[in-house]
Amino acid sequence: MKNIFRNILAVALISGFASCTDEQDLKFLDNAAEFRILSPVSGDAVVLSPETPTNPGLSMTWEDMDYGTPTQVTYTVQVDKSGDNFDNPVDLVSTNNTYVTVTSDALNGASLAAGLTPFSQGGLEIRVKSTVGSPASEEKFSTVITYLVTPYSSELPKLAVPGNHQGWNPPTAPRIASSAFGQTDYEGYVWLDGGFKFVGPDAAGNYNWGNTDWGDDGSFSGVLAESGESDITATAGYYRVNANTTTLLYTIVPTNWGIVGAATPGGWDNSTPLTYNPSTQKWEGTVVMTAGGFKFRANNTWDINLGGDPDGDDSMNYGGPDLSVDTAGTYNVVLDLSNPRKYSYSVTLQ
Template sequence: MKKILKISSLAFLLIAGVACENDDQTIAQAVGGPELITPASGTEYELSPANETNEATTLVWNHADYDVQTEVNYEVQVALAGTDFAEVISGGTTTNRFFTWSVAALNQVAIDAGLTPYTPGNLDVRVRGTLGANAEMESFSNVITITVTAYTTELPKLAVPGNHQGWDPPTAPRIASSGFGETDYEGYVWLDGAFKFVGPNAAGAFAWGNTDWGDDGSFSGVLAESGESDITATAGYYRVTANTTTLLYNIVPTNWGIVGAATAGGWDNSTPLTYNATTKKWEGTIVMTAGAYKFRANNAWDINLGADSDLDGSMNYGGPDLTVDADGTYNVVLDLSNPRQYTYSVTLQ
């Protein structure tokens, strides 16, 4: 009888213990959400790539209340204003009660949310709190609305589809404008037969059905959006320009070389480079002496490239002379495949 009582008592204690354990698992509940204190709703931010490492703002909030002493995970959430967070952009996560956005970070959040660069737009911001990895225990702060003028360092581009690559806009080579909002497109493209220009859609994708341009039928360098004809070129490597405001275009065949005191031809005759269709670069193994040189097309000075004097990451037309410091044989590479981001390398062998 005593054994039965002991077993019954042990069973009762085990059941009570399980019940207590289950009670412990349900004690943690979201009693109150975090309260976003700063920045104030209505704050405006005009961002610039010139100071993208600087602090743009620091968000500060009160702790979410989970009725237990435990660490809370926070996520800053962002959405286009007035969309009720239908599409949430994560602005960052932390276990602190604050989160700092650099200029670059806030700009990326704004672009990801869908704001148009250089145009003020409104974003809704809130803080989501969760306990551990339990997604059911989430709480949300109040919502603030901020105004952000974002920027982009990506140059607008046109695709150049045609016979040279199978008439496929998504994979076609690109030409780029000189800046956001500018329509003076330029780039270097291997052409072979007919081609057109195709603009991107609102999402930045290139496809037939977007705005596209061809020749107006006069074949005198004038673009047309409707009733256009294919533009044609004999096989070769071209400097291609197009302006979608003035509706003018031009293609100039180019063959590149180097010229200068460092080369055998001096400043009068270019030493030719060879186009590599696989790498899309101009290449050569050239004996050079210590001295100055530049890159130029067609053994003439109409199109020449020198040093990056404005420090924008691209060689400059008519830029300063380049130099080599020692005599020797050099591997010379000129890369014009990225529109308006022209680079070179000269490597001693």
């Protein structure tokens, strides 16, 4: 009888131990909220703007996390795209307070990193993680809210131009850029030499074969085809490249650049040629200039010419106003078209 009792007791103890272990496991895996976010509330929204980067983008308050003993608590605000369950949360800011204000610029960067689409409202899940000590331990989490954010991007969408000119390697290929986010009118200047194609980025912004790409439709009349079997071809030279992935049209125009104007040796009638430097990817020259106006133009005609930047978008404008120098002398002249739609120049007195 005693042996039977002992066996029953042993089974009970083992079962109890297993139950405790199961409960501990469940508690360890349980991400139930330990404290609450007080403001904002789910459904609140913000539209971010590049014109006001230092304005508040998010102001938050939350409850204290009580660890049962007086200790300094570190709070980290974490964000992730709605539906991603904080698989890869972005740490937005850390503080020892129970409140924080995040600038529009910082929130915008975190929103894009979390996967929100520029200029489109998306849900950003927000929680607060609390820890104590150094290194941080005893992680606890707040309730989760959904904040509706419309982020922005100052980065123009781009296509890569891989080809014979650079070894058919999309990650290192030169780029052409659209005029604005959401537009598909890509443009840029590229040294070409043989066949090439256009390759778009993947969701992470990487350019590789296997992404969407465009080639010639086989007619070689300036018509694109997605995953086109035919390479677009060009003889060796420096080209203005335009491609529209909506209209499926492209053009490549060979260009040789020079400087022209009252300040230059040829006046307004004849361009003083510049030389393309493949190492710097810039057009360069030493030019004796007088005080006066000038512009840059291609092929010694006015079909393609670049002047000043009256709209302030950090790029010289086609047909823009005259540029000028105030002092006569010998100048080092540089025209940089390597950054698509961010064309720039310098004239440096020697």
